[in-house]
Amino acid sequence: MNNNVLLNVTGLHTQSVYADIRSFIDSFTSKHTQQTYERSIRIFFMWYTGKTLEELTPDDLAIKNAKFTNYQSYLRNHDVNYSNTTINNMTAAIQSLYTFLEINEYNVKSLNLKLKSLKENPEHAGSLRADEAEQMAQLVLKQRKGQEKSALIRLAYTTSFRKSSLLSLKWDDFSFKGNYYEVKVIVKGGDVHENSIPVELYKELLKIKEQPYYQQYTDNRLFHLGNKAIQAMMDTLRAELNISETRNIVFHSFRNVAVKFGTLEEAQEQLGHSNIHTTKVSYDNETKDLSNRPSMRMHNKISDDVFKSLSKEELISLILNEDSGVLMRLKMRAVEFGNQGNDKE
Template sequence: MNVASTNNVVGLHTNRVFESISAYLMKVERRSEHTRYNYEVAIRRFFMWHAKKSIEDLEVKDLDILNERMIRYQAHLLDDYDYGHNYVNALVAPIVKLYEHLSRNRYNVKAEDVRLDKLSDDGESYGKLTVKEAETMAKLAMKQKKGQEKATLIRVAYTTSFRKSSLLHIKWSDIYLDANSQNYIVKIIGKGNKKHSRPLSPDLYNEMLKIKEQTYYKKYNDNYVFHLSDNTILAMMKNLRAEMNISEDRNIVFHSFRNVAANYIKETGGDIEEIRSQLGHSNYSSLRHYMSDDEDYANMAGIRMLEYIDDNILEKLNKEELLQIINQQSESIKIILQREAKKIISKKENK
């Protein structure tokens, strides 16, 4: 694509590129302030990579781009940052929309030159982490620089299932104490400008407060909880994978934390509606991988509820046999049993 010089474009000046981008973002803001913010971030990020300039300094010549350059940008986001398909699609779409806007406003550009084939939905492409693995990562992250902040980010990530972009935009003012449950509630505006809220245990909230005690943290006064860059999080995950000997073929990335709770719900018998609510999806199309394709007829409800089992059958087993059954269960089931055991032990100790 060849961009005409300023002499060949009516009324076009080198400083008008930023004015045109600003006008486009104003239009987006009428639909949603949150969308406008995401679009601006995507546009700034692209031109900093493509032209090594902020959008305030762009010239008409900086708009010149071949489609193969966009292919390289897509690969950069996928390979250098471990971003998932959906997030990469979300970062590329605003660039296409911007070039459509520029084309309508007498710039000699074409949206086709920046348009890419949409990457497939990658709901299944992130490697799975168990609850224990996620917690181990949080503990190991404590040893890294900014350890308290990194460890807390991981714990908030896998308990709330918020996306990384939402986690990094949590403000202290977004968190409040729920008097009924005595848990803390964090509210965010997520994908599609939708509001989501998740509970934080008092212990986890206290871990968050410890971030404020860190010496380096005193320089921040923007009300945001986390101040970790994409590169910092990328390096953190790389170090954690190495320390835990996690092979590359497992494809464990930061986004893997988002699905920990959903997998826990599935393994402990929760239904698809609970999973949908946890992940904040508005529909079920992205939840296919939480539904089994294999029909296990022997374990369907119509068979299970008619099967007679002696109510006292567990009493016929000795300690070793009971432990054998427990140890054969999934990690999520064992966590439930351990939690119940803890309650019984606490009651005994408090007598």
């Protein structure tokens, strides 16, 4: 190909990069797939070139494997806390696009985008008990910025806010309501997610302001912790508590701690889900008890009289050793019984 022809091809592509990407996206029959691919492609090129798809030229497209590997790492450390499955899907969309571009004679090599897929786990955030979460909040106090990290953990498992929302919180997002504090965050789509925290927890948050290093910040934000610091924090805490890697305990695990203490509908409000089916996945994982499935109960021949043989102290010990969700429901029932007794007097 002579230089004049090469210039003509380059000139043609300069005017049609977006049109060709648009053709690739529109080649999928599913509207959902089109939207998903377009979103993934826009995110990638904004990261890689700082441009929108409409602004791209052929010179923006070439990429080395090392750079695309960096993009995978960028997604893994993103504030949105993408799951490995989502990251694999996002990078696959770019890989597919580059195969299309190469076929259409752009100066790119689709082989440069070859990556090792991240290990996918449908339950990417393992289950964490409330007592474990609080133990972590205590242990982390001895780390650098310990008070700030401890407050972050407590606020995370109390509100169920995502990490990105927690790190963007400002002191103005809290308002006193008499016997509790209301806190609001902006989530995906611009929606507002609100929750309440006890006064005692707000006082813990205020201790962050007492730290000498905090005086350097003037942005009104509560937390000044990066993703790497939070990752290192979790790695250390897992090691100190001897938590097996198979449990897959990550920062996102704090988000589901509170759902054990309520109903499915309350869990939906707690997590800020618009679709209750999304909540059900988390709720079922957190409250699932295989030992109490019908397949087990049908063979249960233990008489109710077994409780009568226990002393008061043994019964109390039995109750207190139940999991946190069952224990909280029993406490609430106990309060109801107590109130009923008072009404009769």
